[in-house]
Amino acid sequence: MIPDQFLAYRIKSLTGLFLKEHLKEPIGAFWGIISPAAIFYMFNIHSKAGLENYVSTSSFFFAYVISTVAFFGYGFYIIGRRESGFSRSFIYGSTAKIIFHISHFIAYLLIGFIHCTLFYLLTKPFFGDYILVEYRVILGRFLGSYVLLCTLSIALTLIPLGFQNANTFLSVLSFCMVTTCVLAARTPEGFWQHADFFNPLSHIANVMSHGFPTSVSFYISISILMPGIFFTCIKYMRINPVWSRY
Structure with a gap:
């Protein structure tokens, strides 16, 4: 049995490591914060309609920032790390897997907090x-x-x-979600409205605009x-370092 204090220390140390790793990549800040903020201004700079309600106007862009952090930060780097020697060397038991996932989750929760705050300050x-x-x-x-x-x-x-395949897959998924949102907004009825019902980005944008559902069944x-x-x-986490193939 590992003492709780030691577990907390390992989670804290690994969380700090993940944070430092992410903050060393300025390209992530560009795609996650600066690019959405620039597009936000491009869409609204010449429009005077609806500018009195920042929350509803910015909801889609906040949703896009969320999807970027969740997919290309949290999920994508789990896939990347399982192909590295880091996973094979340190993540080989259930306790190590739990520590890894908790640390990774906390790190990107903090990164999400940073992205949200900076996007708000910019827009x-x-x-x-x-x-x-x-x-x-x-x-x-x-x-x-x-x-x-x-x-x-x-x-x-x-x-x-x-x-590499995950990068392509997530890029296509992100493109499809954004495209479906835009087309559904332009066509009140028809196929795109039905497709948008299955679009996570659309539901997240709705939450950012109106809040979470109040029904007990949802929670x-x-x-x-x-x-x-x-x-x-965690149980079925795939660990497949590239160097293990040779």
Whole structure:
């Protein structure tokens, strides 16, 4: 039995390692924060309609930032690390897998907090002064939505994909989600509205705009589904370092 203090220390140390690794990649900040903020201004700079409601106007862009962190941060790097010597050397037991996943989750939860805060700071001035209450509402919805999307992201890591194939797959998935949202918004009826019902990005944007559902069944389903997927992915975590093939 490993003492709880030692477990906490290992989780804290590994979380810090993952944070440092992510923050050393400026390209991630560009795609996750600067690029969405620039597109946000491009869409709204000449529009005066709806500018009084920052939350609803920015909901889709916050949802896109969430999907970027959840898919290309949290999920994608789990796939990448299982092909490295790091996984084969250090993640070989159930306890090590739990520590790895908890640390990875906490690290990208903090990264999501940073992305949300910076995006708010960059885009809010176009609508007026910063409002602390508004920021807290956005942050709560952002982190809650991120946790939900991480459930889907970690489930995708069970698919037998290599690092390069995963990059292509997630890029195509992201493109399809964004395209479906745009086409559904432009066509009130028809195929794209039905397709958008299965679009995670659309549901996350709705949460960012209107908040989480209030039904008890929703929270019961989530409380059962999320731990189930999380522990299933830990149990069947694929470890396949590239150098083990030779």
